[in-house]
Amino acid sequence: MTITTMAPRTSVADRLMVTLAWGMALLWVFPLLLVLIMAFRDSPTNLSPLDGWTLDNITRVWGAAAFETFLRNSFILVVGLTVTQIVLGVLAAYVFARFEFPGRDVLFFIVLAQLVIYPEIMLSENYFMITRLGLDDTLLGVGIPYAASAFAIFLLRQSFKTVPKELVEAAVMEGMGRLRVLWRVYLPLCRSTVAAFAMVSVSFHWNNFLWPLIATRTNDSRPVTVGVVRFMAPESGIDYASLTAGTLIIVVPLLIFFIVMQRQFVQSFMRSGIK
């Protein structure tokens, strides 16, 4: 989407704003840049850009922890959760947006309340809960408390409410059932909200830390954020070369995902009615 196609009548104030914008952009990206650079430096005090570049940090960290397992776990967790949240969220949002049924408002209020009461607030009880279900120290146990997202239900309902009634009625006239109307009318019109939610969810669960830390005991079920924490153990002093190399390994998959999706990202937010 083009923003400014007006005559380039840039005032001093505008130019100042642009400069400030780049300044802030640098400030915001700086820690990430630092990670990307430090991960390849042999010493944090050597500031020469010509020498001191190395791949040792990466290979050492990669060898020191089960990153293949961690990354695989994170990947399965994030994909599985996002898909489940979307499926459950779409179904719930659809009936909240389209049908009237006894108790609807009460049920929707419960969803709204869950916008603020996340599963991680119930740390201990949820830990006991997954233990009781025999899911402690499994990927399923890490994921299951998040399988339904109130945020997804809320966003999708807002979006589904904008679907014109005439379209729905026309589809019903053609004899489409409830699920078919959802699949053929609602979902195609609200694809960008689904995409926007998916991206927020992917970023959140890829980076989630405390709950996976509590819910897992062995490397077999740990996602990558928990795996990298061993490089942050403050008692032994932080080893920044290893930390940044470990962070790089976490960030790169997500970064690629975001850069590829960047245009899609802003556009889906623009179209999704999250505004």
Add this chain to the structure above:
Amino acid sequence: MTTTTEPAVTTSQERQSRNPPGTEATKAMGGPGAQALRRRRRADALFSYAALTPAFIILLGFTVLPFLLSAWRSVRNPAGEFTSANYERMLNDGVFHQVISNQLVYTAVTVPATIAISLFLAVLGTKVVRGRSLARVSFLAPAVLPIVAAGTIWVYFYQPNFGVLNGIARAIGLSGVNWLGTSDTALGAMMVVAVWQQAGLFVIFYLAALLTQDPQLREAARVEGTRAWTFFRRVTWPLLMPTTLFIGVIATANSFKQVDLVFVMTQGGPSDSTNLMLYYVWQTAFGQFRQEYSAAITVMLVIILLLIAIAQIRLLDKRIHYR
């Protein structure tokens, strides 16, 4: 027997009877149109409950049920007798008082600051024409960094001896500060990181709202010679209200579950000056193994969150007309 009104069926009954309705409805009085309508309504309701069931099993099972279990645990002692000792302990627990006060300061500062800075970044972001993708991705950078990693990198910035911040301070002739090691500055230093991190996520919401703003509004204002600031205050800001409230709700909730930053930056110290509610819940449950007391604190946390949520949803309803 005839049914003149919709029978008041309870949720659980509806959920159990999955067989298609109709046998009774056909016997009901009323024209064929009314009958069909009634039948469809019942089928709609049944479909709705079926569609909501999976989501509600998870939502209730991992938030409402744990909450009830927490509340139950918090009023019993290890011997299984009812007691109010855990709540009485809160009254005399100095650390808990400190934690509440930290939490209130943290929320009261980070939420408005996050809103202001994300909006500021988004406005700046719309001004950039050349290289705007790069600028926007830069703003989003904190969203791709895990909070634990971002926190550790900021620890490095704040480091008293070789940290970046004190390096700058010394260069301009100021004496360095042990940012995270001093009670007076530690919470502030952590809040800066929290705002930086959150603004990186929320800027996208404001950016989307600003970019979809009707360009005719701006054009009209330009023709009338409205000053940029007046236009922002009178037109843009009110139009952004739904976004602002939405971000406000999410940011408030996030502020109450902030624990990753505490975990990697300060572990609650020095002398509990950065200890926040959820971290204290974690500490009492998994550090000190005082599950009953931890449960009582969880109950308090949920009550506070619910009160805030109700207030915010009221505000939301009043300001935004979701049909």
